[in-house]
Amino acid sequence: KKQPRTHAVLLASPGMGHLKPMLELGKRLVKHHDLEITLFIVTNDGGDGASGSKSEILKSSDEFLHIHLVSPPQQDVMASALEWSLIRKLVMTMRACVPVVRAAISSMPVAPSAIIVDLFGTDFWDMADELRMLKFAFMTTSALYLAAFISVPYLVDKLSQKEYEELRTIDIPNCKTVAYEDVFGLANRDDPDHVFARPMATNFINADGVLVNTWHDLEPNTVSSLGDGRLLGKLYPIGPLTEQAAEKKLSTEDNGGAIAILEWLDKQPGGSVLYVSFGSGWSLTGQQTHELALGLESSKQRFIWVSRPPTDEVSEYFFSGGDGSGALDYLPDGFVARTKGVGLVVPMWAPQAQILAHASIGGFLTHCGWNSTLESVTNGVPMIAWPLYGDQFVIAAILTEDLEVAIRPAARTSSGGGGAVGREEIRELVVKLMEGGEGNPLRARAKALRGTADRVLEEQKTGSAK
Numbered sequence: 001k002k003q004p005r006t007h008a009v010l011l012a013s014p015g016m017g018h019l020k021p022m023l024e025l026g027k028r029l030v031k032h033h034d035l036e037i038t039l040f041i042v043t044n045d046g047g048d049g050a051s052g053s054k055s056e057i058l059k060s061s062d063e064f065l066h067i068h069l070v071s072p073p074q075q076d077v078m079a080s081a082l083e084w085s086l087i088r089k090l091v092m093t094m095r096a097c098v099p100v101v102r103a104a105i106s107s108m109p110v111a112p113s114a115i116i117v118d119l120f121g122t123d124f125w126d127m128a129d130e131l132r133m134l135k136f137a138f139m140t141t142s143a144l145y146l147a148a149f150i151s152v153p154y155l156v157d158k159l160s161q162k163e164y165e166e167l168r169t170i171d172i173p174n175c176k177t178v179a180y181e182d183v184f185g186l187a188n189r190d191d192p193d194h195v196f197a198r199p200m201a202t203n204f205i206n207a208d209g210v211l212v213n214t215w216h217d218l219e220p221n222t223v224s225s226l227g228d229g230r231l232l233g234k235l236y237p238i239g240p241l242t243e244q245a246a247e248k249k250l251s252t253e254d255n256g257g258a259i260a261i262l263e264w265l266d267k268q269p270g271g272s273v274l275y276v277s278f279g280s281g282w283s284l285t286g287q288q289t290h291e292l293a294l295g296l297e298s299s300k301q302r303f304i305w306v307s308r309p310p311t312d313e314v315s316e317y318f319f320s321g322g323d324g325s326g327a328l329d330y331l332p333d334g335f336v337a338r339t340k341g342v343g344l345v346v347p348m349w350a351p352q353a354q355i356l357a358h359a360s361i362g363g364f365l366t367h368c369g370w371n372s373t374l375e376s377v378t379n380g381v382p383m384i385a386w387p388l389y390g391d392q393f394v395i396a397a398i399l400t401e402d403l404e405v406a407i408r409p410a411a412r413t414s415s416g417g418g419g420a421v422g423r424e425e426i427r428e429l430v431v432k433l434m435e436g437g438e439g440n441p442l443r444a445r446a447k448a449l450r451g452t453a454d455r456v457l458e459e460q461k462t463g464s465a466k
């Protein structure tokens with residue numbers, strides 16, 4: 001009788017930025033490592049503008065990849081916790097799902113021997129121990145952010161009050177220095193959130209292995225430093241895990257809007273279109289949206305802009321959703337008519353992986369979510385880095401300072417900060433990014449970086465990756 005495949009459970013926390021890389025990981029474990037995978041997608045389902053996309057993800061299920069949506073049983077508890085920080089909301093949502101997932105795992109015909117969770121799912125460690133499963137943590141952001149996140153608790157514990165007050169940077173052996181204020185969730189040791197988030201760092205350190213969506217040539221110093229075993233147990237740099245645009249077939253039935261965008265791109269000259277998106281979690285203020293529109297218009301460059309109506313709260317879209325209605329209300333009068341033919345404004349959601357893989361795209365104005373960043377890098381597309389919250393400031397620093405594939409506004413951007421970047425600065429940034437064709441140094445460096453991604457993907461396919 002044929003031996004059943006080894007079975008592992010994957011658990012994705014709410015938010016497309018967590019779900020997408022977890023799904024890719026599941027697909028690769030099935031395809032390249034002959035595992036059977038059950039992926040639990042925890043959803044609170046406000047919608048985050050991506051419900052169509054989620055139903056498509058459910059269709060990825062096959063003989064060895066089983067996908068289940070899980071919602072916390074006490075929706076009302078979560079609703080009453082709106083004032084919680086993003087990290088707390090995510091961890092509490094995951095925690096509320098432990099009993100449901102546990103029951104599902106206990107009734108599986110082939111008991112899974114390992115569980116892989118993201119940063120917000122380590123509350124599943126106790127369950128994993130009881131069920132004798134190996135525990136793997138998957139960092140869906142950069143290795144540098146991981147290094148900073150696990151280092152902060154130890155570092156700040158050693159400091160006197162005076163030393164702590166003077167602390168500005170986190171210095172990790174052989175890694176780039178990280179600004180302390182950029183370590184989201186841990187940037188104030190007196191904040192209850194810091195205390196809340198600390199066990200996440202410790203749980204990562206105690207995992208049987210840590211997977212991170214990066215590769216050596218993207219973050220050479222950090223990967224070497226984390227890989228030497230002093231800060232963490234075993235490290236597996238398994239990236240780039242991004243949606244393979246070419247593999248996906250868009251059906252006209254579900255994706256009329258997406259197909260129209262790609263057809264529009266087909267008609268534009270190579271490398272001439274700027275793609276603008278601030279991700280799935282938050283949005284710009286109304287005033288900043290207005291300013292951005294005027295900057296884009298005066299740059300005279302072609303663009304596709306995924307625009308979302310302003311929200312008051314960080315990550316509001318992860319939890320309370322939105323359908324994009326009102327997305328166009330914050331644009332200057334006559335903007336859409338004046339930019340007709342040159343630009344497309346798409347409310348809420350666009351087929352980003354396909355767009356960034358399209359030959360007409362020449363640049364990406366991004367909030368620096370790690371998945372967006374990797375989708376840009378793996379397609380050789382240079383960026384304007386405009387971080388809004390969370391890990392995005394650390395990522396913007398890597399892109400602009402280390403890799404030099406992005407430029408950024410002078411001010412510290414953020415979601416709630418009002419019109420921090422003026423139209424003239426936006427125009428200058430866009431022109432600098434888009435002009436000069438192949439001779440533009442940002443584009444040349446982005447191409448070279450893409451080469452490193454292509455090589456590592458090839459090695460992974462042929463099994464020669466370390």
Ligand code: BUP
Pocket residue numbers: 015016017018020277278279280281282306348349350351352353368369370371372373375390392
């Ligand atoms: Br918006 C949008 N289409 O219109 P990140 C996003 N995406 O396919 P996050 C679309 O969602 P945080 C859209 O391609 C990427 O894979 C996009 O993940 C896809 O940022 C994913 O870039 C978004 O990691 O915020 O989740 O918005 O920084 O908190 O991860």
